[in-house]
Amino acid sequence: MHLAYPAVLAVLLFCVGLYGVLARRNTILVLMSVELMLNAVNLNLVAFDVWLRDALHSGQALTLFTIALAAAEIGIGLAIVLAVYRNRGSSDIDRLRDTAETDAAEALPDDEDAADGTADQATAPAGKAKKAEATA
Amino acid sequence: MIPAAAGHPGFLSPTGVEIAFVLVGLATLGAALVTVTTKQLVHAALWLVVALGGLAVEYLLLTAEFIAWVQVLIYVGSIVVLLLFGLMLTRAPIGRSPDADSDNRWIAAGVAGASAAVLVWVVADAFRTTWIDLDGPAQGSTQATGAFLFRHWVLPFEALSVLLLAALVGAIVLSRKDRGTLPGKDRGAAPRTVGGAAPGDDRAATPAEDGEAAPDAVPEAGSRTDREGTS
Structure with missing residues (x-):
């Protein structure tokens, strides 16, 4: 062949x-x-x-x-x-797209270093609520 | 090169095996094309059966019998069934789903077409004058396969069993519903009358998991309070 x-x-x-x-x-x-x-x-x-x-x-x-x-x-x-x-x-x-390099995600560290912790705390409950919706 | 080519018939006088190979290859390729383009997700899995079965026939034509039957057993028998299970468990739509392809399908078609053109040109040019000699004893019969597999390839074979065990454990760990970590935290926020009743209800609902749920209960409670304390 x-x-x-x-x-x-x-x-x-x-x-x-x-x-x-x-x-x-x-x-x-x-x-x-x-x-x-x-x-x-x-x-x-x-x-x-x-x-x-x-x-x-x-x-x-x-x-x-x-x-x-x-x-x-x-x-x-x-x-x-x-x-x-x-x-x-x-x-x-x-x-x-959670790990996507969007403009918003790249702009975050430029604002202030102190704002990072508050931003994480602000986004964390939202993510938790989304997960709760998904599992419900 | 030229003497090798002279000893064999060219493209214009194909043997029966070659004709069968090309026909089955066309069917396989068509089934593969339908698999990646159909809008119905379950039909994609069923056309994948046709493509993989066609490949098993190609292995038979290449005298690799054992691999052909392994292909039928593992690919057609288990992998496609696993894919169908996955489609069912993710509640894939049964009918036509218009958004089965993403928006960059034209870029994908361009990339695939360009790579196909380049590779077909290179491969056809490289192996234009090469023939496989299929005469003589079958090179992939079960006897020959057993001989080379357990004479020369024993160590990789045994390592493969360890890898399959690791994959099995990993799949179980990944797909197991982790009671207590995520749903427990969310359930704590929801209004519950008695805290002690919730695990009791779970245990009554799933008596089979009693044994593994009970020892988890105490460290789970401790870790939950720890997590809440830090956050």
């Missing part, structure tokens, strides 16, 4: 997964796209292992390890997504 077939198919699958990671809004759909990218890598590993006829079969062994790692990754990822959903009431990636 021509080696270009599996290689090109792996490249296309990887780019489809790349599009999904960048364009999807739901976190679980992003995880599905990550799975597609991992599978493209697996296909490459198997194809090149069969082509090179490696005595150790490192490609196929690495593929098995990647599959197991993907299972672990999806378990941890879904646990994180569920924890985020429980706390926020949403699992949309572009709404999780």
Whole structure:
């Protein structure tokens, strides 16, 4: 078999997964796209292992390890997504902007150093109330 | 390069395996495209089954039998089911959701298309004259896989089991509902008639967690008062 077939198919699958990671809004759909990218890598590993006829079969062994790692990754990822959903009431990636570098967040340290503590205290009850709404 | 190419048929006379590979590859690619573009979230998971199953067939065509069945068992059998569970638990909408894609999907399409063009060009140019020899014994049969996995790769294999255990514990810790830390603090502000009745109610509601909830109660109360005292 021509080696270009599996290689090109792996490249296309990887780019489809790349599009999904960048364009999807739901976190679980992003995880599905990550799975597609991992599978493209697996296909490459198997194809090149069969082509090179490696005595150790490192490609196929690495593929098995990647599959197991993907299972672990999806378990941890879904646990994180569920924890985020429980706390926020949403699992949309572009709404999780707490650590975003907005203009307001960058302007805070410039005001006064003493105002930091009061600002934290002022925002903390709001966040707590939001979490209470989400869990209620 | 040229002698290697001369010994094999070119693109114009494909073998049966190549035709099957290209057809299954087209189906896999189409299913993957539908997975990342469909507006229905559950359908995305179901099309992912088609894509992963197609990849399992590709592994079979590449004579990697064991990996094909592992792919079917783990990816199609467990990972997709986990993803469906996740969709259900986050109350994903069943019908069409118009906001499934974010606003930067055209940038994403541009990035993906550009990288696909560059990579396809590079890969096709690099491996234009390379053929895989699929004759002879299957290189990924269960016997061969067992031989190389337990002869040369035993230590990574065992380390992988430790990693899976760590992932299991981590997933349980992350997804477990922590009674007492966050809801307890919020519940303290809500009007409750008797403070002692609240844990009793919880225990009556979930008798199975009695054993692990009871020892937590005393340090939880202490830490709660500490936290309130500092804040």
